[in-house]
Amino acid sequence: MHAGRPGEYLAAAFENECQERWEREEAERWSCPCRFTFGLHVWSEKRANFYTLTDTGLFDTDVTNCPACNRNLNKARADHANGQLGFAF
Ligand SMILES: [Zn+2]
Numbered sequence: 001m002h003a004g005r006p007g008e009y010l011a012a013a014f015e016n017e018c019q020e021r022w023e024r025e026e027a028e029r030w031s032c033p034c035r036f037t038f039g040l041h042v043w044s045e046k047r048a049n050f051y052t053l054t055d056t057g058l059f060d061t062d063v064t065n066c067p068a069c070n071r072n073l074n075k076a077r078a079d080h081a082n083g084q085l086g087f088a089f
Pocket residue numbers: 032033034035036066067068069070071
C-alpha cells in the first residue's frame with residue numbers, strides 16, 4: 001500500500017502523529033449544556049467545527065448538532081461561550 005515512496009510515507013506518518021498529539025493535548029474542548037464534550041477546530045468566536053472524541057481523546061466525527069441533545073453546536077457555543085468552565089445549573 002505504501003510501496004515505492006517510503007520517504008513520503010514517513011512524512012505522512014509524522015504529520016499524522018503531530019495531528020494526533022494536537023487533538024489529544026492542545027485542541028480546545030467544549031462541553032454542550034447537556035455535558036457532552038467535543039473537540040474543537042476554532043475559526044472564530046462564533047464559528048467552530050465540532051468533533052466527537054474517541055476513548056483515547058482523538059477527534060472522531062465532525063458534527064454540527066449534538067448527538068446527545070440535538071442542539072445546533074455553533075449556536076449553543078455562541079450562547080454559552082465559556083461552556084468548558086462549567087455551568088451554574
Ligand atoms: Zn448536547
